[in-house]
Amino acid sequence: MGASANRWVVLAAAGTFNALVGAVYVWSIFYSSLSSTYGWAPQATAFAYSLYIVSECCAGFLAGWLQNRMKPGILSLCGGCSFAAGWFFAGFADAIPLLYMTYSIMGGIGSGIIYNVSVSTATAWFPDKRGLANGVCVGTTGLSPIIFAPLGNFLITTMGVSMSFHICGIIFAVGVVVASRFLAAPPKDWTPENWIRGDRSSIQEDGLTTLQMLKKPTAYLMWLLFAVAASAGMMVIG
Incomplete structure (x- = not known):
């Protein structure tokens, strides 16, 4: 394969x-x-x-x-x-x-x-x-x-x-x-067949190190958005 x-x-x-x-x-x-079984x-x-x-x-x-x-x-x-x-x-x-x-x-x-x-x-x-x-x-x-x-x-x-x-x-x-x-x-x-790695302005192909990521305000904004979005659903589940 x-x-x-x-x-x-x-x-x-x-x-x-x-x-x-x-x-x-x-x-x-x-x-x-x-709760009902153990009376907790x-x-x-x-x-x-x-x-x-x-x-x-x-x-x-x-x-x-x-x-x-x-x-x-x-x-x-x-x-x-x-x-x-x-x-x-x-x-x-x-x-x-x-x-x-x-x-x-x-x-x-x-x-x-x-x-x-x-x-x-x-x-x-x-x-x-x-x-x-x-x-x-x-x-x-x-x-x-x-x-x-x-x-x-x-x-x-x-x-x-x-x-x-x-x-x-x-x-x-x-x-x-x-x-x-x-x-x-x-x-x-490795790259997929017939796919050419192009210039993608929204995604940095090589990625960032942890320290580089922590220096980006975007990282903290993404964490905040994810936390706000996820917390509502998690509260309902709990």
Whole structure:
């Protein structure tokens, strides 16, 4: 299989990772069941989600640094194992601190790693179709509740919330192992067939270093816009 064909497999693997990340969107299903099962205060249970999001965001910076030093397949496998383990071990959490340690921290860190490395890897394979690559990754994240919401409801209703965490963790682990085998960076200086690297005024092809990026006011504006836009949706989900 040639490089041009391989990139579609990479995109499919990246989409799979992002579909797993989208499982956080069904948190409200687990939240209500956890509160009723263990009698935890709503505020304490809800904080597990907030801590998850914070862990995910912080892990994004770590993933950005690591992906220049590790192969995407290995990094995504490590992050994915943390993500899957967080969900699996959350099934043993019979106290709030354990829920924070497993679901919130382990799961959140793993989610942040696999989201960032999968999106950046997919985009690197599609310099000629950046919008498509990002659209597939973001779209699979948003559409994943179509699968995980009914699955979560079924599992909780039939097996209870603890076993549901276990089963979800196992499903995520299988998906992570399979997808990580196909997530690879493009060869150095590779370009798509029949595509000529042109002058793109809106995108700097060579990119910026971290220090160069931090000196750009645009970077802080983008962070602010993203934070404002994302926070509304995340509050509704939580």
